[in-house]
Amino acid sequence: MGKITVLRAGPFTTVQDLGRPQHRRAGIGPGGALDLHAARIANLLVGNAEESALLEVTSGPVRLDFADERIVACCGAGVHDSLGRPIRIAPNEELQLRAPRQGSRGWIAISGGIDLPLVLGSRATDLRGRFGGLDGRALRDGDELPLGQPLSHPDFTGRIASWGAPAEWARTASRHPALRVVRGSEWEDFTVAAKAAFLDKSYVVTAEADRMGARLKGAALPRKTQAEMLSEAVVPGTIQVANEGQPILLLGDCQTIGGYPKIAHVITVDLPLAAQLRPNDSVRFQAVSLRDAEELFSARAADLARFRAGLQLRSS
Amino acid sequence: MPFETTPLGDSALLVRVGDSLGEVVDTAQRLEAAKIPGVVDIAPAFASVGVFFTSPRERANGAAEIRETLREKAAGGSVPGRRVMEVPVCYEPEYGFDLAVVAQQSQLSPNEIALRHAGAAYQVRCVGFSPGFPYLSGLPKALNTPRRAVPRIAVPPGSVAIGGAQTGIYPLSSPGGWNIIGRTPLRLFDAAREPAALLQAGDHVRFVAITRAEFASWGK
Incomplete structure (x- = not known):
């Protein structure tokens, strides 16, 4: 059975998949790849099931040694020249990934997928719970990861060599993204000035940015009242405002429940952009309606379905 | 039992009920029993229950079904766990x-x-x-x-x-x-x-x- 050896793990590389969306009752968040869409695309490009485990690379350099021939696809930030296009790795060949010039994360799918045990239905690394992935932790130099049997026919490589993902799916990093948001449940609790500032001003990502979320800094967002709230559910994309008036954008590894007021939520189709934020990036928020968010998601889902069908046609 | 629903982003919603443990647990149990299409997770909090959907479209469709389920007579579920x-x-x-x-x-x-x-x-x-x-x-x-x-x-x-x-x-x-x-x-x-x-x-x-x-x- 194939494997990869991690020659250099880089600053922060984890095993992820589509996460655990069904265990909030025990306080376990959905987790998984911070850009679930990129994880699906990368897996599809190498002939894997979309839920196969892959690597999430945060910055670089990362060096991986392959024991046997595999097809690899990278999506997200520019950790490799061949973003969104499958590449062939020969036995004992080394794959090198670099720190991207912009954005922060890349998803690296390998044909056959990373074959680690399922924990609570997923292979994703839950860092706070310290389970899933490889012993519930980020990868280290020298780690070995077992690979599954590739599903695809050997011809697959040649046939899809000219096949790639749409650029906006494969390259999601941007230095000054505008994230579309819908109103949060406490939107009306904020002052008129706070609501205006949130949508007019840009916010800068602080050094406190990880898989749980990113603390932002910018115009203060005061509420009309400072009443304490009872904690209730939050989701990836929720923008909550801490007591000092600064927003926190939650990402895939966020807590299940929070007690800070929710000013807004980044819409699902823009979570891939949020997953690329890195310290000192500036971000703006643009209000859209729930109906807009639904239509954008449905359009994305239809595009993804066409992409799947197109790949299937080429690989059959 | 009074309740209100409010969106939680485009793919989830909050059902806010009274802040008694019994009401919250009862609400979560009834929503589970209703097997609403597109629901992937249901999580009780202090005075609310989070309902999580597979997509924004499912959330939009599910909201009405949630309200209908909760308007029906209370299921009279018992509060679990007396350890x-x-x-x-x-x-x-x-x-x-x-x-x-x-x-x-x-x-x-x-x-x-x-x-x-x-x-x-x-x-x-x-x-x-x-x-x-x-x-x-x-x-x-x-x-x-x-x-x-x-x-x-x-x-x-x-x-x-x-x-x-x-x-x-x-x-x-x-x-x-x-x-x-x-x-x-x-x-x-x-x-x-x-x-x-x-x-x-x-x-x-x-x-x-x-x-x-x-x-x-x-x-x-």
Whole structure:
């Protein structure tokens, strides 16, 4: 059975998949790849099931040694020249990934997928719970990861060599993204000035940015009242405002429940952009309606379905 | 039973009900039983239940079905879990980093804070925030302390803390905005254990004050 050896793990590389969306009752968040869409695309490009485990690379350099021939696809930030296009790795060949010039994360799918045990239905690394992935932790130099049997026919490589993902799916990093948001449940609790500032001003990502979320800094967002709230559910994309008036954008590894007021939520189709934020990036928020968010998601889902069908046609 | 639904982003919604454990659990049970299409998860909180969908379209379709389900006569579900769990806590300042903050807020000495905190009866309202984190009701009013303005980056595992009118225990090292008053040697969360979370919604909890020596030798 194939494997990869991690020659250099880089600053922060984890095993992820589509996460655990069904265990909030025990306080376990959905987790998984911070850009679930990129994880699906990368897996599809190498002939894997979309839920196969892959690597999430945060910055670089990362060096991986392959024991046997595999097809690899990278999506997200520019950790490799061949973003969104499958590449062939020969036995004992080394794959090198670099720190991207912009954005922060890349998803690296390998044909056959990373074959680690399922924990609570997923292979994703839950860092706070310290389970899933490889012993519930980020990868280290020298780690070995077992690979599954590739599903695809050997011809697959040649046939899809000219096949790639749409650029906006494969390259999601941007230095000054505008994230579309819908109103949060406490939107009306904020002052008129706070609501205006949130949508007019840009916010800068602080050094406190990880898989749980990113603390932002910018115009203060005061509420009309400072009443304490009872904690209730939050989701990836929720923008909550801490007591000092600064927003926190939650990402895939966020807590299940929070007690800070929710000013807004980044819409699902823009979570891939949020997953690329890195310290000192500036971000703006643009209000859209729930109906807009639904239509954008449905359009994305239809595009993804066409992409799947197109790949299937080429690989059959 | 009165309730309101409010969107939680484009793919989830909150069902807000009264803040009694019975109402929340009853609401969660009825929503589970209704098997609403597109629902991937249902999670009870203090005065609300989060309902999570596979897509924004499913959420839009499911909202009406949720309202219809909850308008029907109450299912009369019983509150699960009547266990009484004892949780040992060492309330010394090397573990209770924020005892001084709570002392200032409550005008009580650290010793008196420990006595009152360990003297009250608590119930797990829900498990959330992080894996295995129990939110407990029953905190004496005198000990209510607002959350910290800036959350800590890393709270040590086992930290027993106060956030507003709630108390809870951090099972794992995580960021947190609550005021820490002590630490338990118990393991609140273990993915390899069944169930992974030590405490569950509905459990009754009593804190028992232990000494530094008892903390150091716990489980050894």
